[in-house]
Amino acid sequence: MPLIAVLPGDGIGPEVTTQARRVLEALDLGLTFEEAPVGGAAYMVSGRPLPEETLALAKRADAVLFGAIGDPRFEGLERRLRPEAALLGIRRELGLFANIRPATLFPALANASTLKPEVVAGLDIVVVRELTGDVYFGEKGHRQNAEGLRQGFDVMSYDEAEVERIAIVGFEMARRRKKKLCSVDKANVLETSQLWRDVVNETSLQYPDIALTHMYVDNAAMQLVRRPTDFDVIVTGNLFGDILSDQASMCAGSIGMLPSASLRAWSGDNGMYEPIHGSAPDIAGQGKANPCAAILSAAMLLRHSLNDEASAQRIEKAVSAALDKGARTADLGGSLSTQAMGDAVLAELV
Incomplete structure (x- = not known):
């Protein structure tokens, strides 16, 4: 069974990766998931933004589902200890060029x-x-x-x-x-x-x-x-x-x-998939984040790392259908919560 490493990270990272994981699980593809801390969340428990255990998980997984990192509380640390160092470290160690x-x-x-x-x-x-x-x-x-x-x-x-x-x-x-x-x-x-x-x-x-x-x-x-x-x-x-x-x-x-x-290759083996947005600490924990980028990253995970084009398209069509029916989070001018937006996508998953 393919192993997906879930690294939620900081801020809204855990919120959006939760919705992406829900969508992947709903596809019933026999995936297994293992979660580990990264970024500021990892520094809080280990004193390092990229613990050895987290990196080891990323290396042995078939793909990595990444949330977001960044926390203003750690801006005064030396650069190697800041949350952002974890992202650069994973890219370097996995050769993700x-x-x-x-x-x-x-x-x-x-x-x-x-x-x-x-x-x-x-x-x-x-x-x-x-x-x-x-x-x-x-x-x-x-x-x-x-x-x-x-x-x-x-x-x-x-x-x-x-x-x-x-x-x-x-x-x-x-x-x-x-x-x-x-x-x-x-x-x-x-x-x-x-x-x-x-x-x-x-x-x-x-x-x-x-x-x-x-x-x-x-x-x-x-x-x-x-x-x-x-x-x-x-x-x-x-x-x-x-x-x-x-x-x-x-x-x-x-x-x-x-x-x-x-x-790290055109085929995309053991790639890392993440929304391009940051950790948005100003709205973290408020249920305001748009999970669509994370959900669409999960579709890319299926396409590039697991070579499952059909399932990737199922996710993308579900997102499109939810939007067609008016599902919107605050950034899109709507009022749906993060979870409600995830529910809307799941409702269209066929």
Whole structure:
């Protein structure tokens, strides 16, 4: 029986993962679940954001269902002890270098987008974000400059192998969709981005059927709100992908609707699946969180790690049907609680 590691995390993480797990259990697929603390919740009980037992569970599981991490109570800790260190640690230890973030506008949410309905109608974008390099993993620290002023630094770097492997994921994704790939960088000012562009161009020779374009990140941010449906698959680095995928979420109506998959291979074995939103400590425990991103992450788990496309589509259709019938949490202009939204999706699961 496939083992799913459930790592609820902090804030609204436990609330949304509970609903995602309910949906997975309702499918009656013979899955087993094992839960472990991570992030601030883990620090509270073990003094570490990523206990060895939690990491061991993640490594032996067939897939990881992740909630969210982050707690302002721990912002004063040294960086390695903060909740966020757990997420970076899991990505590094499991080799999860490819983050897949679809931004799809459900027809019923056309008016929930901050953009005009005619601008976002038919929105269906996938952001392929590199996940284990860039400034998030580069050398960082504080020092004193020649003038005696405090200076912070974060090193942005990629080697050609890191760029090639994420480019391949982008091209493969494009091949399964509309055969269009937009690579986003800042090659006009960053040497890291110039290498990125060079390697993406070299990799494109293996994919003559894919129409490749390049775009600077500032222009890409503008075009995402100007003509978002012009995009299909976007491949980009860790920092740019983090920003652009959050921006794309608002085109789709709410960050509470966007799932993600973090993979170490195109097949997605032992991937980690999580909503792209944060822990939202301001609403934690109030039943206000939208669980749809977590539920849709569970669908991605079935698709990529368990190779169960039919069950993944069952979940996605249930979410769509619930929205069509007016189910809405507060972020979508409604009044349903987290659990009530989960109930609405379960009611449509056929």
